[in-house]
Amino acid sequence: MSPAAIQDGPVATLKDNRNGEVHREGTPHSSSGMEDTAMLLELADGSQHQGHSFGAAKSIAGELVFQTGMVGYPESITDPSYRGQILVVTFPLVGNYGVPSREARDKTVDGLPAYFEASQIHISGLVVASYSGEDYSHYLATSSLGAWLKEQSIPAIFGVDTRALTKKIRQKGSMLGKLRIQSVSASRNSMENGDFEPLKPTYETAHGQHRCFEPIEWFDPNTKNLVADGDTLPSPGPAATY
Numbered sequence: 553m554s555p556a557a558i559q560d561g562p563v564a565t566l567k568d569n570r571n572g573e574v575h576r577e578g579t580p581h582s583s584s585g586m587e588d589t590a591m592l593l594e595l596a597d598g599s600q601h602q603g604h605s606f607g608a609a610k611s612i613a614g615e616l617v618f619q620t621g622m623v624g625y626p627e628s629i630t631d632p633s634y635r636g637q638i639l640v641v642t643f644p645l646v647g648n649y650g651v652p653s654r655e656a657r658d659k660t661v662d663g664l665p666a667y668f669e670a671s672q673i674h675i676s677g678l679v680v681a682s683y684s685g686e687d688y689s690h691y692l693a694t695s696s697l698g699a700w701l702k703e704q705s706i707p708a709i710f711g712v713d714t715r716a717l718t719k720k721i722r723q724k725g726s727m728l729g730k731l732r733i734q735s736v737s738a739s740r741n742s743m744e745n746g747d748f749e750p751l752k753p754t755y756e757t758a759h760g761q762h763r764c765f766e767p768i769e770w771f772d773p774n775t776k777n778l779v780a781d782g783d784t785l786p787s788p789g790p791a792a793t794y
Contacts, residue, residue: 563772590734591709592765593679596727601717607685607701607708609733614638614676618718625697626651629675629706630668635771636717638677638729641720646680646710650693653701667692673701676773677731678708679717707731724732728772732765 589606595616618640619628623648629639665671678701686696698719701708709731721727 553708553767556766589736590763590765591707592732592734593709593712593732594662594730594732595720596718596729596770597724599720601712603709603711605707605733606685606698606710607678608705610705610707611730611732611766611768612638612676613728613730613768615726615773616640616679616717616721617726618714618721620718623649626667627669629673629678630665630670632670632674635674636676636771636776638679638719638731639675640679640714640717641681643685644681644714644716647684647697648688649690650688651695651697652690652692653694656698673704673706675706677706679712679714679731680708680710681712681714683708683710707733707791728770730768730770732768735764764781 589605589609591603593601593603595601615637617634617637620642621628622643625641628634628641652667654665654668656665658666683698685698688696765779
């Protein structure tokens with residue numbers, strides 16, 4: 553039987569029904585040895601999922617949607633149709649082939665990026681199950697996915713059960729979500745003072761540690777004119793001849 557999600561106070565956990573073991577979300581799924589900064593994915597239905605940050609160290613809010621493709625994350629996150637949305641990638645491994653050149657241009661349409669849908673990342677945040685870190689391999693790759701996300705100030709989280717999230721979104725429809733970065737100074741002060749009351753909500757880790765996450769207001773991108781924020785592509789010019 554597959555693991556079933558349960559809630560343990562404010563902390564999302566996974567319980568294996570075969571042997572009764574309890575596992576918390578947020579277990580590292582990266583081989584890169586990156587600095588471990590916690591991040592919290594909070595949904596409008598009240599559920600919360602702890603993971604690890606690998607993009608920009610910031611908090612954002614938006615609409616949670618999913619994508620089930622096995623490859624093509626550079627194209628997906630630059631797709632203008634995802635503007636203002638937090639994208640959940642269902643495929644379990646992301647980042648393994650890095651990111652190609654951002655400067656390369658299409659040979660047939662002047663000004664169009666060669667490997668992306670637009671000249672910038674359009675999603676507000678990214679949610680993945682496993683991230684390969686700097687251990688990417690592809691002859692076109694010029695950087696890791698995490699480095700590109702940081703370049704464009706896009707937060708991202710790994711170590712979350714994205715397939716369970718996808719099932720929830722399929723059943724309930726797209727919903728608002730938040731990516732909240734760990735507040736390191738607040739967590740440190742609360743531990744030194746031994747007082748968590750002024751810094752609620754706090755979240756307990758699998759090792760009994762407490763973490764605080766930055767607060768951020770809910771944001772619905774459907775209330776904003778996203779077309780005005782999108783890329784304006786250059787005119788394709790005359791039709792190509794072959």
